[in-house]
Amino acid sequence: MTRWVLHVDLDQFLAAVEQLRRPELRGRPVVVGGNGDPSSRTVVATASYEAREFGIHSGMPMRLAARRCPDAVFLPADNPTYEAASEEVMAVLREFDVVVEVIGWDEAFLQWDGTDPEALADEVRAAVRARTHLSCAVGIGDNTLRAKMATGFAKPGGVHRITAHNWFATFGDSPTGVLHGIGTKTERKLAELGIHTVTQLAEASPTAVGERLGPRMGPYYVSLGRGMGRTEMEGAAYVPRSRSRETTYDQDIDDWTRVLAEISALSVRVSADVADEGRDVARVGVKVRYAPFLTTTRSRTLDSPTRDPAVLEAAALEVAGWFRRDRPIRLLGVKAEFAEVSVGGGTLPTISERGTRSEETP
DNA sequence: TCTGGGGTCCTAGGACCC
């Protein structure tokens, strides 16, 4: 028996769900995102494979997507429907003899001890397809990182395995940016240290990298280069640390009376989410993005934790009052950070215990 | 091509206390 991690990733999830409930959309370029208006200030959440052939991909501004494929079907994101579809898939996964850790609507890790992970992957794909009519790819690894990276080779709808045996053969010469957890900024900083490839990162001194990139992040990045990841999944229900709501306006806002009204409205929405959560809030934050794209945040710890909507709104308005008012605003946001939570005997860290959290990776 | 929304964790500096 060997410990395996399977990374299950649904193909073009949002577009697939839309094509499922509207069969006339099958085979057509479908773009899901924002309010469905391709002229609004939003980005693509998911593009169907047909749309990807026009060069449309997640994160791309809607306006550009519309220019690349004017005949695509543009749909608003219908989150409740995607959540429900996701729940169905996760329920199928939980029927296997595995520990399921949900990563997002369309992704989950499975922890499994056995001898033939490909056989399990095939069973999982078949079960998901039979029960939900959705297609998924499965990456197999000896830890989370390798399983996740394997999925890139498995898409769409296939299976691929990456372990310590083929890690360096597969990624050794690749740029560090291919690693899950290293983005463009970190890739650039590593390059400044003379570290360009995965192999070079693996062989780097964790301390030296830590001096440039932080005492925890430095050694963590080196571990990524070595292909290290978790082998124990978190099977317990996810407990959120914060809830937030934010809106980008199609027209910049200049009128500060309107700004405060929007902050109130956002705080009401956050309070509703907080009420659903049934937990007290310890800190309230406000985010302001000025035109053209300058983002600032301010926050305040409450005198005592509360879920009282009136107190949360008053705090949000107070914090909003600390911002400069002399330039147009394109985005406003309100965030609530929860006080400590106890879950099944254990306690999640309080806000003030941030930074002392346990290691994620060896 | 002017760049969503909802999250997580880390970093660093200053306040404050002993």
Place this chain on the structure above:
DNA sequence: TCTGGGGTCCTAGGACCC
């Protein structure tokens, strides 16, 4: 007197991910 060292909390910002 111009000089400490550690520890915790708070805050703003950074980076990354789905």
